[in-house]
Amino acid sequence: MKTTAQIKKNYQLIKFQKLVIVSLLIGFLSALLGISLKKMTEYYEEIFFHQADSNPLFLLLFPIFGLSVxxxxxxxxxxxxxNKGIKEVFESTHSKTKNLPSYKIPSHTINGLLxxxxxxxxxxxxxxxxxTATIGSVAHQKENVFRQYKTELICAGVAAGITALFSSPIAGILFALEVISRKVTRAFVIANLIAVSIAFGLLTLLKEEPLFSVAVTxxxxxxxxxxxxxGIxxxxxxxxxxxxxxxxxxxxxxxETHYYKIIIGSAILSISLFIFPQLYGEGYHAIKEIMNSNNEIPLTFTLAFTFLSILLLKPIVTSITLASGGDGGVFAPSLFIGAFLGILVASVLNxxxxxxxxxxxxxxxxxxxxxxxxxxxxxxxIFLVCGLTNNYTLFFPILAACLISKYTAKMIYPDTVYTFVPSI
Known part of the structure; x- marks a missing residue:
């Protein structure tokens, strides 16, 4: 009996050690990928946007070129x-046999950048x-001992990736929990804590600055x-x-003909960017510009029209970007829409x-x-946006607005782009 118990104890110890080691690797690789993609995107987006801003002809050429490549x-x-986006991750975590193929790493990285x-x-x-979910998925296939930890290792990759992008380990773990796993296990806690710790350590080592430098007092x-x-x-x-x-x-x-999608999509996108350059790419450049001058902006008819038009157009051009073959999702568009909605509401009230x-x-x-x-x-x-600004002063107002907005949205329409299942 003692020998059997000892063997079982040793096996559990070995399994734990391997889980720790693989979580360290997943955290490091996922964070490195996330930081690298963020840096490359910021660098090249600034260059191309500057060229387009100087010569509007590029606004016509860039979208069709990018989507064609x-x-x-x-x-x-x-x-x-x-690429199906996050639905691919759901399909993998909900199936014992379906895994994320390794080519998803370069596919989403390169296509997202372009x-x-x-x-x-x-x-x-x-x-x-x-x-980053694919990094976790590939890792779980390497040894039989990891087979039971498929969701946990996928979530570890995702949590580290989100941490790398938004400098918030809590947001990384919460996203993995709220959106992907929806359950907590001991392995989930261990793997995700290790992964986000490595990711945040790498961010600290590289002295990454918050995306938005803004003083909230x-x-x-x-x-x-x-x-x-x-919130409503x-x-x-x-x-x-x-x-x-x-x-x-x-x-x-x-x-049916994919290139028709590209032509139609890029034409609509080019016209929209020509009228409102704020819609270019992630749109963080437009948010930063307004944040740096928000207290000095008097609300005029032209400005109100611009804000309203952007709020109406952004979901359309985002949708067309994705529908015509672009790689991305609703994270950055949601932040963009929220920032412009917030400044419009504040300006109207004031x-x-x-x-x-x-x-x-x-x-x-x-x-x-x-x-x-x-x-x-x-x-x-909540924690993602607080991480973006490196400031928790608005924690309670954000908490209230986030809960109100979520339940308002669910009352109107119960699905998200992640959970919607088309009727056959």
């Missing part, structure tokens, strides 16, 4: 298979999630009713984004009702609220 890469390099730097109105977040209790209003509006806008993505994907799916609220606060809260409602993950949104 992605199409030919998929056709000749990546086994002629379309989509954004050539003007596709989306972000690299979903590309990073699928690529206070908020006022009298603004609570306006936070609630913003964020929920409505998120449903509009979800509906747009689902609508245009279904319509473009009916176009101009017409003299509320004297702080516009930058509403931009940050709006970002979290729209993201929360878009992916039905309020706690991920």
């Amino acid at each position: 992605i199409y030919f890469l998929r056709l000749y390099l990546f086994k002629k298979k379309e 989509t954004v730097i050539f003007g596709g109105s989306t972000g690299i977040e979903v590309s990073t999630v699928v690529a 206070t908020w006022h209790l009298r603004a609570i009713p306006y936070f609630i209003l913003l 509006l964020a929920g409505i806008n998120s449903v509009y984004l979800t509906k747009c993505v689902l609508f245009f994907k279904s319509r473009f799916a009916k176009i 101009t017409f009702f003299d509320t004297q609220i702080i516009p930058v606060n509403f931009m940050i809260i709006g970002m979290a609220a729209v993201l929360s409602a878009s992916i039905h993950a309020p706690f991920t949104a």
Whole structure:
């Protein structure tokens, strides 16, 4: 009996040691991929956007060129298979036999980069999630001892990738939990804590700065009713984004010749970018510009029209980017929409009702609220946006707005782009 118990104990110890080692590797590789993709995207997007801003002709050429390159890469390099986004991760975690093939790592990394730097109105977040999930999936196939930890190792890769992008280990773990795993096991806790610790350590070593450098010092209790209003509006806008993505994907799916999709999609995208350059790529450049001058912006008819047009157009151009072959998702668009919704609400309230609220606060809260409602993950949104700004001053207003936006969205439409299953 003692010998059997000892053997079992030794086996459990070996299994634990191997889980720790593989989690370290997954965390490091996923973080390295996430940081590298983020750096490359920021660098090349800035260069190409500057060229397009200087010469509008590039706004016509970049989208069709980017989407064409992605199409030919998929056709000749990546086994002629379309990328399905996070749904691929769900399919893998819900199946014992279906795994994420290793080519998904370069496929999503390269295509995500090309989509954004050539003007596709989306972000690299979903590309990073699928690529890092694949790292976890490949790792779980290497040894029999990891077979039972498939979901945990996939989540470890995802958590490390999200940490690398947004400098928030808590957001990484919460996203893996709220969106992918939806359950906590001891292996989940061990693998994900190790992975995000390695990712955050790498960020610290590289001295990564927060994406948005903004000073948030206070908020006022009298603004609570306006936070609630913003939460409701964020929920409505998120449903509009979800509906747009689902609508245009279904319509473009009916176009049999893929290059017609590229031509139609790039034409709409080019015209939109020509009118509103803020829609180019992730759109973080536009958010930073407004954040740096938000207290100085008086609301005029032209500005209000611009903000409203961007709020209406962004979901459409994002949807068309994805439907015509671009690689990405709703993370960055949700943050973009939330920021512009927040500044518009604050400007209207200050101009017409003299509320004297702080516009930058509403931009940050709006970002979290729209993201929360878009992916039905309020706690991920809270810590992700706090990580983006490296500031937790607005934690409680963000918490309230995120919960309100999520349940507002669910009341209107129960699905997200991740959970929607088309009827056959």
